[in-house]
């Protein structure tokens with residue numbers, strides 16, 4: 212490798228257990244693959260400080276990302292590691308997604324101390340989640356459930372369940388597995404019933420767009436099937452306006468050389484509106500083709516009436 216990296220390299224990271232796990236994972240990978248010594252720059256973001264309020268009302272999930280980007284911009288750190296699910300569809304000018312790593316389990320999981328599956332939950336059971344996507348999908352599966360907001364990092368959410376505030380909660384399987392909490396999973400939702408969010412389970416590494424040599428080196432870490440899948444998924448969201456407050460699911464899987472993309476859109480306010488669902492597939496060889504597949508899914512959602520679902524409240 213002839214790339215000369217600026218030394219010492221620093222990864223900007225949030226300080227939740229999951230964010231630190233993810234940053235340390237990339238730190239170890241950079242050591243193992245390139246012999247690079249990389250440090251961590253822990254940061255508390257505005258997103259972390261206001262977890263008690265509705266994030267979408269104060270700037271959205273992008274708040275978790277923005278302050279890490281500022282650290283890159285100011286040269287205090289050189290890369291940022293994110294759960295791709297939390298990364299806005301369009302990065303601000305001057306930033307680039309250098310790599311996406313192989314996806315962990317993309318599915319959602321049911322966690323409960325009493326019930327072993329969604330089907331076992333009694334009529335009207337109280338289920339915690341703050342994801343609009345999970346709310347609309349749960350509602351379509353079990354209209355009787357009482358779905359209540361649930362915020363905080365993974366440990367906080369599990370504590371609220373253990374305190375008895377909910378009969379069950381829904382979390383990403385990936386986060387639980389990464390933190391060694393897989394034993395808390397009582398049931399994993401099939402993707403056909405709880406379609407994952409765009410990018411769920413995948414890690415993204417962000418750098419300054421003009422970080423030439425570093426960016427080129429990180430490109431070696433790209434897991435190509437995941438890279439193409441998440442381009443397709445994120446393109447659906449981008450084509451529909453990209454807001455993280457939109458109850459949108461988008462999930463792509465490979466069957467041989469063909470990428471199958473499923474997307475679903477719910478109505479955030481009107482509970483009587485049916486979910487809109489589409490499936491598209493194509494033989495996809497590059498990121499542009501993957502994005503085109505995502506745009507096709509978005510166009511089909513529009514043909515089903517998506518515009519009537521997207522109006523801001």
Ligand SMILES: NCc1[nH]cc(CCC(=O)O)c1CC(=O)O
Nearest residue numbers: 294296382383385386411412413
């Ligand atoms: N929105 C929070 C968030 N962002 C990423 C993950 C972990 C899973 C992943 O990497 O997709 C979680 C927790 C959750 O949704 O339960």
